[in-house]
Amino acid sequence: MQQVLPLALIRGEVIVEKPHDLFIPPEALEVILESFEGPLDLLLYLIRKQKFDILDMPIAPIATQYMKYIEVMKEIKMELAAEYLVMAAILMEIKSRLLLPKQAVEEEDGDPRAELVRRLQEYEVIKNAAQQLDQIPRLERDVFQVHAELAEDFQSAVFQTDVELHELVSALQGILKRTKAFEHHHIQKESLSTRERMALILEKLKRAATTTVAFVEFSELFTVNEGRQGVVVTFLAILELIKESLIECVQTQVFGQLRVRLPQ
Amino acid sequence: MTPADNKKFVQLVEAAFFVSEKPLSVKQLKTDLLVNYQVSHQQIRDVINELVIKYKDAGVNLVQVASGFRFETINALSNDLAFFIAKLSKEKAPKYSRALLETLALIAYKQPITRGEIEDIRGVAVSSYIMKTLLERNWVKIVGNKEVPGRPSLYATTKEFLDYFSLTSLSQLPELLPMTDLGVMDKTVAETV
């Protein structure tokens, strides 16, 4: 189950030897950092493969060695290297506490190695889980998604984005808040029917403009069966259109019919 | 070839058609898929024929097109699938931008209106894309031109717009609160007084 540490080349030459303790030759640091997922991973490796004994670890050389790393770390993955330093510090602390008389140790919370061992065990479980996860057949590597094309004569239907009326209103209210353009325009239902009518009249005149006549009789713009209110709305719409110079009202002869057309 | 080998060979060709994005030719199957198998072009053609027959009555058929063979859905299902695909892609349909909604709202409430007028009120340019979307959606139409230099188009909403929002006329659009009610004027009025 244990992964074999790849023997690596450094700058194409040096073959790194398997580490025998937490020392890592500074020139091999980068390679070691890439081979192991961190100090727990390295420690696990040392315990499993090298029969590494936390107790046997010499303290002084490690301290000297780790100082050298700091130099190397300036160039490479500093954060990761720092985690190895922390681990070395933990190990040294454990060792120093174990060297103390037994009574002094027991005053503390039990064996100082227990916490480290618990962490190592917990990490090993997850390391195995990750390896197993990697074995599960997965898309893109072991099984592949399939698809068929659509028939030659296939015509796609299109669903459009939905808009709610309140979204429209809040959009306009957003503008109102930003601008003063509407200061004097309290938009009322009556003015809206007028504006709607304005659009209708313009459309009617546009159609007429394509014919030879080019105008519409004033009276034709009114629909009598709309009742008085409808007539008023149309009239207001015509006035507003004239005011905005969107249409022209002409009379070809005195007392003749009023005619409406688009501006020439 | 043993029966077991033959079964795997058929499965492999079948799966290859299903994972390939493009039609596959006999030649391509031989060089890209079966390069390590001792199979002839004729054997591959036989397998393809076998698969064509196998899928004859299925929802997808193995059919020949210009550059080879591919699986495609049968014609009889086109309408149902068109609806289905539209439904699936609808979930992916992007929401309309605020700029588009504001433009639509301005056309609805201030029609007929030119693009320049919309830009004046919004304070920013209205992209052609927005106008195109609104026109394509049949929510707005051009009802004329304003008699000012450049004769800009005048936009208004359509009957489809009213239908979409279940309105019978524009006067059913919610009334907008006057500025004072929005709390913007209050302050200035108070200051003036």
Next chain:
Amino acid sequence: MTPADNKKFVQLVEAAFFVSEKPLSVKQLKTDLLVNYQVSHQQIRDVINELVIKYKDAGVNLVQVASGFRFETINALSNDLAFFIAKLSKEKAPKYSRALLETLALIAYKQPITRGEIEDIRGVAVSSYIMKTLLERNWVKIVGNKEVPGRPSLYATTKEFLDYFSLTSLSQLPELLPMTDLGVMDKTVAETV
């Protein structure tokens, strides 16, 4: 349902699986594909079972994953197809680093979990790149915040994660191995004595 209707119904469901980019659930088939047909959930489930059996020996199988059913190629063809796809698309399947897999395993087995907790167990910092990849692939999502100082995000896996690994639920994940004896304690205890 007449036999002809039933045949079309089966074909339609079959074709829908082949055109959909994602797994389809019974519910989704009913609302998005078969809304105009008078079919019950049970009838849809029966058709799916029928298709599962029909494709049992084919190069593609209809399989159940977390978010529904989908056709996928059979595992026995993985090497040939991986080679074929690499040839066609010039792309290799993404390979994930041990760091990413360990982080993913921790989220899968210990969810909901914070980044800090992941770092404690792994003994190294989790790179932002890994979290970004997992989130972008939609394999993990933030499900809340832990009520401790800093209110760190809590991560959990998604349905897409299960789909990707062809699992129907988290309970299908391989069982965790028991903690092993590292032999460190025994030895030192013996020495101390």
